[in-house]
Amino acid sequence: MTEFCMPMRVYIEDTDAGGIVYYANYLKFMERARTELMRSLGYGKPALFDGLQLVVHEVQVKYHSPAVLDDEIRVLAKLESVRKVTLSMSQNIFRGDTLLCEGHVKLACLNAATKKPAAMPQVMYQKLNGLMAQYRSSGQ
Numbered sequence: 056m057t058e059f060c061m062p063m064r065v066y067i068e069d070t071d072a073g074g075i076v077y078y079a080n081y082l083k084f085m086e087r088a089r090t091e092l093m094r095s096l097g098y099g100k101p102a103l104f105d106g107l108q109l110v111v112h113e114v115q116v117k118y119h120s121p122a123v124l125d126d127e128i129r130v131l132a133k134l135e136s137v138r139k140v141t142l143s144m145s146q147n148i149f150r151g152d153t154l155l156c157e158g159h160v161k162l163a164c165l166n167a168a169t170k171k172p173a174a175m176p177q178v179m180y181q182k183l184n185g186l187m188a189q190y191r192s193s194g195q
Contacts, residue, residue, distance in 0.1 A: 116157070119155055143162070
């Protein structure tokens with residue numbers, strides 16, 4: 056696998072009164088793609104696992120062009136770095152070849168009970184690092 060790609064369509068509930076995607080909904084699109092990327096790695100409930108949670112720690116978003124009602128878009132997610140407690144991803148949203156939005160998201164692993172930083176399970180860490188190795192070997 057290189058970059059994870061999730062096709063979506065823009066529905067009325069994603070838009071404002073003018074039919075343009077509301078800015079915060081791009082974050083929802085990115086969340087769905089991250090969730091499906093983790094699901095593709097075998098983590099069916101990526102927000103909560105083994106008494107741990109993955110939560111957004113930082114996010115940066117740059118908007119280039121609006122998506123509108125009924126657009127077919129592609130949401131991409133690519134791991135950028137993996138550490139014991141955090142991982143970072145770049146995410147882009149396209150309509151055809153047009154870049155609509157780009158984002159960078161840093162996730163942190165927390166103990167679900169205490170909400171304090173915790174190391175992700177070793178198996179998950181190794182699987183994510185394996186995905187990073189695939190990126191490097193494919194020249195991405």
